[in-house]
Amino acid sequence: MQGMGRWEPNARGRLEQAALELYLERGFEQTTVAEIAKRAGLTERTFFRHFADKREVLFWGSGTLQEQLVNAVADAPESATPMDAIAAAIESAGVLLQLRGESARQRQAVIAANTELQERELIKLASLSAALAEALRRRGVAEPAASLAAEAGIAVFKIAYVRWIDETGGPDVSRLIRESFDELKAVTAGR
Amino acid sequence: MQGMGRWEPNARGRLEQAALELYLERGFEQTTVAEIAKRAGLTERTFFRHFADKREVLFWGSGTLQEQLVNAVADAPESATPMDAIAAAIESAGVLLQLRGESARQRQAVIAANTELQERELIKLASLSAALAEALRRRGVAEPAASLAAEAGIAVFKIAYVRWIDETGGPDVSRLIRESFDELKAVTAGR
DNA sequence: AGCCTGATGACAGTCACTGACATCGCTGGA
DNA sequence: TCCAGCGATGTCAGTGACTGTCATCAGGCT
Numbered sequence: 267m268q269g270m271g272r273w274e275p276n277a278r279g280r281l282e283q284a285a286l287e288l289y290l291e292r293g294f295e296q297t298t299v300a301e302i303a304k305r306a307g308l309t310e311r312t313f314f315r316h317f318a319d320k321r322e323v324l325f326w327g328s329g330t331l332q333e334q335l336v337n338a339v340a341d342a343p344e345s346a347t348p349m350d351a352i353a354a355a356i357e358s359a360g361v362l363l364q365l366r367g368e369s370a371r372q373r374q375a376v377i378a379a380n381t382e383l384q385e386r387e388l389i390k391l392a393s394l395s396a397a398l399a400e401a402l403r404r405r406g407v408a409e410p411a412a413s414l415a416a417e418a419g420i421a422v423f424k425i426a427y428v429r430w431i432d433e434t435g436g437p438d439v440s441r442l443i444r445e446s447f448d449e450l451k452a453v454t455a456g457r
Numbered sequence: 458m459q460g461m462g463r464w465e466p467n468a469r470g471r472l473e474q475a476a477l478e479l480y481l482e483r484g485f486e487q488t489t490v491a492e493i494a495k496r497a498g499l500t501e502r503t504f505f506r507h508f509a510d511k512r513e514v515l516f517w518g519s520g521t522l523q524e525q526l527v528n529a530v531a532d533a534p535e536s537a538t539p540m541d542a543i544a545a546a547i548e549s550a551g552v553l554l555q556l557r558g559e560s561a562r563q564r565q566a567v568i569a570a571n572t573e574l575q576e577r578e579l580i581k582l583a584s585l586s587a588a589l590a591e592a593l594r595r596r597g598v599a600e601p602a603a604s605l606a607a608e609a610g611i612a613v614f615k616i617a618y619v620r621w622i623d624e625t626g627g628p629d630v631s632r633l634i635r636e637s638f639d640e641l642k643a644v645t646a647g648r
Numbered sequence: 649a650g651c652c653t654g655a656t657g658a659c660a661g662t663c664a665c666t667g668a669c670a671t672c673g674c675t676g677g678a
Numbered sequence: 679t680c681c682a683g684c685g686a687t688g689t690c691a692g693t694g695a696c697t698g699t700c701a702t703c704a705g706g707c708t
Contacts, residue, residue: 273655273656273703273704277655277656298693298694298695299694299695299696300694308656308657309656309657309658310695310696311656311657311658311659311696311697312655312656312657314695314696314697315655315656318696319695319696320695320696347647347648348644348647349644349645349647349648350647350648353648381580384580384583385576385577385579385580386576388576388579388580388583389572389575389576389579392575392579410616410620410637410640411640411643411644413616414612414613414616414637414640414641414644415644415645417612417615417616418609418612418641418644418645421605421608421609421612422605424608425601425604425605425608429601446601446605447648449601449602449605450605450609450645451645451646451648452602453539453540453602453605453606453609454540454606454609454641454642454645454646455642455645455646456538456539456540456541457538457540457541457544457638457642464672464673464674464686464687468686468687489662489663489664490663490664490665491663499687499688500687500688500689501664501665502665502666502687502688502689502690503686503687503688505664505665505666506686506687509665510664510665511664511665
């Protein structure tokens with residue numbers, strides 16, 4: 267069966283929860299790993315057995331997101347252009363994040379307040395871009411078109427997501443994403 | 458006058474040199490700041506007076522690059538579209554990097570071998586993107602067009618630069634950049 | 649009951665980074 | 679010429695992230 271903890275269950279989840287709370291209360295830098303572990307009823311050493319470093323605790327969901335994106339590209343109809351496939355994937359990812367709602371906003375607030383966390387987020391996005399490009403190549407898209415389409419998709423996502431976070435009562439993510447894709451098309455056409 | 462050191466001159470330059478050498482010889486993680494300082498004839502504490510952290514020593518040039526990009530956007534003719542201005546800026550930056558030639562390749566080799574350094578590079582690129590977007594806004598370009606054009610330009614730059622690094626004897630950067638812009642236009646048009 | 653396995657605790661150690669204070673080598677003025 | 683001031687460097691002690699190692703503990707299996 268799966269590796270469920272034997273003692274108090276869900277040690278990883280408790281660590282995630284404790285970390286997010288403390289990062290929100292005191293800020294990322296002002297929080298020590300020892301404090302996180304203590305709040306979760308564990309030790310510092312155990313924290314590092316579950317997460318590679320102090321930042322990674324905020325980025326657990328990125329694996330799921332990557333699968334979602336890759337599957338969406340793979341499942342796009344044969345007739346779809348590369349950009350169609352990317353747009354479909356980005357939209358589906360947007361929907362996923364919209365479901366997380368308030369917790370997504372909290373997470374972004376923590377990240378926005380700290381440069382180290384922004385670095386980590388950027389490399390996660392780069393990883394998503396690489397996965398998208400790879401998925402396009404499996405559809406037969408050549409380089410550099412695959413990488414460019416992937417990077418453009420991630421750029422659209424970044425911008426639409428920031429807009430969604432800022433406008434609290436605004437429109438849903440999907441619409442912002444579609445609008446941004448149109449905007450990108452218009453901008454790149456102007457040469 | 459400028460702040461030239463009073464003792465052995467150019468302490469910062471010696472630290473840069475020593476760091477690059479050691480990163481190339483042993484790798485970034487296997488090098489301690491104490492070793493860098495010793496090779497430069499200084500102490501660890503002095504290293505941190507010149508560079509915010511162990512990674513920053515590899516990214517000194519990024520300030521110059523940012524100025525170059527911003528100036529190029531500002532100097533683009535009135536008639537230029539946003540994407541024209543961005544393309545001109547990216548090309549001028551490419552030329553600048555091509556001048557650094559071999560040392561640019563060494564630097565990229567070190568960065569490519571280490572995830573932390575890639576994180577730092579990505580946030581520098583994000584900073585360039587923000588500066589480009591700001592420069593476009595000063596030309597009267599509205600959001601989100603400004604940010605999208607800037608992000609697209611940086612995406613093109615990333616991809617063209619990687620290609621240039623890989624193909625040792627290949628064409629010059631400018632041509633790769635122009636080709637990538639054309640490719641991006643074609644890809645985004647397909648929807 | 650006794651054994652095995654995986655998760656956790658305990659502990660020591662390295663290294664990045666910081667704050668506080670002493671020191672040194674020049675530079676400009678008395 | 680000499681000395682006061684200043685900026686760059688050295689010294690030292692300390693914090694906290696992260697790692698390696700070994701002991702320990704809970705539950706499953708026989």
